Amino acid sequence: MTVAFLGHKMSRTRFRENIAGWLLASPWLIGFVLFTAGPMVVSLVLSLTKWEIITPPQFVGLDNYVKLAADPLVGQSLKVTTIYAAVSVPLYLVLGLFLALMLNQRVPGIAFWRTIYYIPSVISGVGVSILWMWVFNRDFGILNFILWKLFGIQGPGWLSTQEWALPSIIIMSLWSVGGSMVLNLAGLQGIPTELYEAARIDGANSFHQLRYITIPMLSPVLFFTLVMGIIGALQAFTPAYVMTSGGPNNATLFLMLYLYSNAFEWLKMGYASALAWLLFVYIMLMTLLVIRSSSAWVFYQGELKGR
Numbered sequence: 001m002t003v004a005f006l007g008h009k010m011s012r013t014r015f016r017e018n019i020a021g022w023l024l025a026s027p028w029l030i031g032f033v034l035f036t037a038g039p040m041v042v043s044l045v046l047s048l049t050k051w052e053i054i055t056p057p058q059f060v061g062l063d064n065y066v067k068l069a070a071d072p073l074v075g076q077s078l079k080v081t082t083i084y085a086a087v088s089v090p091l092y093l094v095l096g097l098f099l100a101l102m103l104n105q106r107v108p109g110i111a112f113w114r115t116i117y118y119i120p121s122v123i124s125g126v127g128v129s130i131l132w133m134w135v136f137n138r139d140f141g142i143l144n145f146i147l148w149k150l151f152g153i154q155g156p157g158w159l160s161t162q163e164w165a166l167p168s169i170i171i172m173s174l175w176s177v178g179g180s181m182v183l184n185l186a187g188l189q190g191i192p193t194e195l196y197e198a199a200r201i202d203g204a205n206s207f208h209q210l211r212y213i214t215i216p217m218l219s220p221v222l223f224f225t226l227v228m229g230i231i232g233a234l235q236a237f238t239p240a241y242v243m244t245s246g247g248p249n250n251a252t253l254f255l256m257l258y259l260y261s262n263a264f265e266w267l268k269m270g271y272a273s274a275l276a277w278l279l280f281v282y283i284m285l286m287t288l289l290v291i292r293s294s295s296a297w298v299f300y301q302g303e304l305k306g307r
Helices: 002-046 063-070 072-102 110-122 125-135 142-151 165-176 178-189 193-201 206-234 238-244 255-265 269-296
Strands: none
Touching (some): 002 269, 072 165, 072 206, 072 255, 110 165, 125 142, 165 238, 178 206, 238 255
16 A cells, blocks of 8 residues: 555656646746747648739649759759858858867967857858958958959959859858867867877877877767758748849859748749748758768767767
8 A cells, every 4th residue: 555655746747847847848838839849830831832822822732843943943942052061161161160279378378369259150140141242352451452452363253243252151151160160179178188188198190199099089960060051051041131232144043042032022922932841851851861970971979889
């Protein structure tokens, strides 16, 4: 009888703990349902309709998805978005790691330099885009001024030519490299110094220490930065919207920008919803590809697996 009483008391305690846990999690759950899961379900339904906002939605089945396959601008926007992500993300990772290695040294005023490199990453995207429009200006931009004064090179029209518009936005994306730098810096400071001491005793030079200690031990941070960088790059919107409006000749027509134009400029909300799901699936596939590859190059402390 005593055992039954204790079991009943424990079950009541567990029940109260479960209720308390759900109550504490309820703000996030409600926000998720209202602002994430709910809109996703609505967008999926809208992608099966023809809805121009001012008229009632008309169910058209998979017509919007059939149009995606035949729309040349969808292919162009996917191409631009993919090139942007394939170039900007590796540069973002490499430069962030390089800065972290430089700013992990014990030199006077290092906190000041860390702050200087990090501050740009917290500035608004619109403000940064306007700033870089001035930098890239063909006639009075500081970049062309430097090219002419130092090297005697007549700079191109960075944002006004089809060849240089996308590279210009890629260059601009490195403005926020401070975020990657901070993550890598935190990871570097978590690497045990004993590993470097043992490597030096064994005769390893700086390159060997970087190759066999720093990068493997930092691989979880690099993996996180890579995944988040891909997700962010494939959703690029603000620079192209503010700086080029997708031009010239659709050279900077990102998929998010094309989605926005269909939804809020041309009022094709059903087609825009189909574009949103195309982007969702594309991001999911790219993310899963990176996650599947992580077992070959991401090292976690305490995880042997024959390494």
